[in-house]
Amino acid sequence: MIANQLDKAYEPHEVERRWYAYWEENQLFAAKEESPQPSYSIVIPPPNVTGVLHMGHALNNTLQDILCRYRRLRGDNVLWMPGTDHAGIATQNVVEKKLAAEGKDRHQLGRGKFIEAVWQWRAQYGSAIINQLKRLGASCDWRRERFTMDEGLSRAVRQVFVQLYEEGLIYRGDYIINWCHRCHTALADLEVEHEEHAGHLYHIRYPFPDGSGGIVVATTRPETMLGDTAVAVHPDDERYQKIGAQTVILPLMDKEIPIIRDSYVDMSFGTGGLKVTPAHDPNDFEIGLRHNLPRVKVIGDDGRMTSEAGRFQGLDRFRCREEVVQALKQENLLEKVEPYQHSVGHCYRCKTVIEPNLSRQWFVKVKPLAEKAIDAVKTGQTVIIPAMWANTYFDWMHNIRDWCISRQIWWGHQIPAWTCEGCDEIIVAMEAPAVCPFCKGHNLEQETDVLDTWFSSALWPFSTMGWPDGTPLLQKFYPTSVLVTGFDILFFWVARMMMMGIHFMGDVPFKDVYVHALVRDEEGQKMSKSKGNVIDPLTIIERYGTDAFRFTLAAFAAQGRDIKMSAKRVEGYRHFINKVWNAARFSLMHLDRGYQAIQSERLSLPDRWILSRLHQVTAAVSEALDSYRFNDAASELYKFVWHEFCDWYLEAIKPVLYEKEDPGHKEATLGVLWRVLRDTLALLHPFIPFVTEEIWHQLPGTNGSIMTAAYPSAGTDAARIAADKDAEAQMALLIGIISGIRNIRGEMDIAPSRSLAVTIQTHHANLRETVEGQRNLIINLARLESLTVGDHMERPKSSATVIVDGATIFVRLAGIIDFTKEWERLEKELNKLAADLATVSRKLDNADFLSKAPAQVVAKVRAQQTRLLEKQRKLQVNLERLKEAET
RNA sequence: AGGCACGUAGCUCAGGGGGAGAGCGCUACCCUGACACGGUAGAAGUCCCGAGUUCAAAUCUCGGCGUGCCUACCA
Structure with a gap:
């Protein structure tokens, strides 16, 4: 017996570092533009450049890596396109915070210097998340790494903007948008998080001009009354049929405003009277349009009351609410205040309460784009898995509203639009125009707004491959094979990529969309910093090794169910990694003496049985991975390795290996052992790449990396590895007999x-x-x-x-x-x-x-x-x- | 308000019309020449409740109850 080359227990850290470096050096992750093999491609959901690896990333990228490694083993030419997202608001916030710590703010620096500071920040910290993905074993083609602010991708953004503008699908206009006073920017509807909030419903009386009676309206935001330009009642509301007055007096402002009749009003709510504030409420805005009402903006973009707010000018919006309520009380116009549950919008980046605000912004007209994106899923050009998410997708797509894409921040793609100071016309172009095409003037001012970050990520599947140029990469790898993502960005990202991909490439961006679960804590709570229940993937990796962590994620990734993660669960799968390690260690002790090809005529029953089981498991694992049932694949492998290969096969062949009996069978058995170990490693590799690579290099008869191995059943002796019902039945009998005897031993307490x-x-x-x-x-x-x-x-x-x-x-x-x-x-x-x-x-x-x-x-x-x-x-x-x- | 998902062993979850499963935990015994991160055996469940369909329901349908999530222009 030759001494063990392997340690008694698997120690992951040094192994992981060594093999990751080896893979990169040997360019084993590289996609080939010119390969004749079938293409398989995935674009990574680009993490925020400010991000640190969290459980969501870990799951998302583990699943992608499993697919990519699996397809490579099957011989596909795999492109896993990596990169990061410039994350406009988030990144700007981070850099502004850093400046604040140095006692500076971005306005002191000015736009140019500030953007320079962001790039510097990116150079220094921007690769953190990429390095963390590498720790996870991600086999991305790193040479092709992209960033949404790269020159190439920025050019794609400009091109898309110009074309959509020319097609009339981008327009600028004054509408109600969601305004975050802290980030000082507009937000898309999607970027507002609604939360139930215990507030108050204030009932306010707007008297008739003669001072009598009046109409009582109800509101949760009394400060907006300062901008009311009408009171509305339902045309059929009998209570208001025979009032003489045409107007009411707007309290605190001493302004006469009209009483209008609009069927939007819900007669059953309160008194049936509705205050109309076109500048601060989306519905009121619509009513205002129908009745030609003036729009009075009383809350400014800084969160303070404007000069239109009369004596309340300069007050903070929340302070103003209190003052307005006080003033109304004094004038005896506050009829009633009741506690009221209603949902309040918050900024998804900084959680500040959002104000609906009238503002001039840029929008994408999404309806025509959405229709095609709906069709693509209906006709199966893109398949959403699990199917239940398709309904969610349709629902949202059918009710979609125009997308506000302009942001009043500095970090991002500046909108390629110029206003001519001479004639006030707007020029939209790829590059800065020298003269105004309308009046030949030279004073052209570029739009200061930048585009929503999701605008550039919507182009990700083709912009990363070189679009608008018709590159070989695009030809080979677009549409991508699958997008792997969490449902939380189904609308933000997936739906928008669908729309843009179809519009600009004439084809869907991905054939499959696999929507995975969310990773939660042990109690099923969403992990969040404020709750303090965050489990750091890197801590887990340090403690248990990447392979154990990855296998845990795969084993728990059942479709349609969230993953409850805890260190304990990873520990369980570390035992499995160790089991694999020791099974290999044992096998190698015998195999390093040499092995030979399987000789079918000399196989023992356990040999025939394990080969049959290997055959079935290979098929089951492939089928599971082909249909994104990662947990099924993982559990098949777990059961096979532990409870068939280790528990029965290795135990069964020990006497043969130790030459206690059947000396003539030893060679044949070694051949089988070698083959089963070899194939099992290949099957396991997509899930646990490091330990399998380490063992692979100890296994005689292998060349180079396991990444270049042939996938089981693809080999030339595939015919020898086939289902053997007879062997399985006989083995089942023997297992039954042995277990029966052991049962008696156990029950009878026999040593x-x-x-x-x-x-x-x-x-x-x-x-x-x-x-x-x-x-x-x-x-x-x-x-x-x-x-x-x-x-x-x-x-x-x-x-x-x-x-x-x-x-x-x-x-x-x-x-x-x-x-x-x-x-x-x-x-x-x-x-x-x-x-x-x-x-x-x-x-x-x-x-x-x-x-x-x-x-x-x-x-x-x-x-x-x-x-x-x-x-x-x-x-x-x-x-x-x-x-x-x-x- | 609408929608989706989930409820199976103490815990975490597979399964999905014809004999209740796994891992962890638990109990007993065992350091048997790969592994104590191990081995062998064992105990443990009204498959949330109720009705319906069916020869047959944990599984399908409907209705409850509970949990989680998503969407919405709920003054």
């Missing part, structure tokens, strides 16, 4: 060191043959001193009985235990049998079952009954004899 004498009686010649043929296997694994097999064997005196299939097994117990235990054991077994028989008999006594159930099912139940009755009879006989003999 493992004590060898047992066993007699097996069966009338079935084929069973006898199997048992005789494998007597050494049984003797070794059940620890027997003797084994007798026969057709008409007498039950030996003082023995325990167990029945497996058609065989009765007697374990001699004379002098070992007291027999009341065996009585109890047999009686327990008989009780269980009686219960099973009752269920079966109930079916067979039912005439409807016999006439209506499929014949196959009836036959199966009959066979079951026969088997149970037979077993019951044998056990009863044995119980009787036990009583006769021992009492």
